[in-house]
Amino acid sequence: MTRNFLFLVGAARAGGNTEMLARRAAKALPGDVEQCWLRLPELPLPPFEDRRHGAGSHPEPGENEQLLMDATFAATDIVVVSPVYWYSVAASVKLYLDYWSGWMRLPVEFKAKMRGKTLWGVSVLSETAREAQPLIGTLELCAEYLSMNWGGVLLGNGSRPGDVLLDADAMSAAETFFDRALVTA
Numbered sequence: 536m537t538r539n540f541l542f543l544v545g546a547a548r549a550g551g552n553t554e555m556l557a558r559r560a561a562k563a564l565p566g567d568v569e570q571c572w573l574r575l576p577e578l579p580l581p582p583f584e585d586r587r588h589g590a591g592s593h594p595e596p597g598e599n600e601q602l603l604m605d606a607t608f609a610a611t612d613i614v615v616v617s618p619v620y621w622y623s624v625a626a627s628v629k630l631y632l633d634y635w636s637g638w639m640r641l642p643v644e645f646k647a648k649m650r651g652k653t654l655w656g657v658s659v660l661s662e663t664a665r666e667a668q669p670l671i672g673t674l675e676l677c678a679e680y681l682s683m684n685w686g687g688v689l690l691g692n693g694s695r696p697g698d699v700l701l702d703a704d705a706m707s708a709a710e711t712f713f714d715r716a717l718v719t720a
């Protein structure tokens with residue numbers, strides 16, 4: 536099966552450590568693996584409205600929402616590329632995940648389409664791996680809820696842009712991070 540990787544970059548600045556680390560990992564993917572890169576802050580979504588429990592149906596998707604939904608469905612692998620912000624994912628990523636709840640209530644077979652995809656994370660933080668646990672747990676539990684495969688999180692250390700390039704362990708782990716995807720392809 537051809538793998539189609541969707542990289543969703545949630546950082547609130549362009550060209551930061553998280554994207555650098557993700558690009559290094561992506562570079563190791565074979566050429567026949569398709570890659571789609573989207574920066575969530577450049578595809579803003581309206582505040583999520585919880586219309587469950589009798590408050591009507593999920594609103595008709597706008598242009599950015601439709602683009603994100605289509606890219607999500609087209610992917611075999613979704614890579615959340617998010618810095619650790621206050622121990623968790625960036626707000627743009629959290630909003631995207633909240634929209635999953637809306638998509639569950641559209642006639643698009645959301646759960647069936649998500650089942651069997653693989654969810655991955657790439658993240659950078661200035662503290663230690665301990666402080667990344669809420670981000671890791673968020674992504675892993677989202678994957679579990681939707682019967683997705685869990686790819687794990689590639690973690691790097693850094694604060695100023697470029698710091699992560701000096702994190703030799705992370706750079707080395709990036710080279711083989713996606714290998715598991717190819718074994719099961």
Ligand SMILES: Cc1cc2nc3c(=O)[nH]c(=O)nc-3n(C[C@H](O)[C@H](O)[C@H](O)COP(=O)(O)O)c2cc1C
Nearest residue numbers: 546551552553618619620621622660661662693694
């Ligand atoms: C809003 C915000 C919250 C942050 N919260 C944390 C945190 O909880 N723990 C941490 O180690 N670093 C935290 N940082 C530092 C970033 O994780 C770090 O600078 C990272 O390199 C940013 O990603 P980027 O380089 O891809 O933009 C925070 C940075 C910002 C802007």
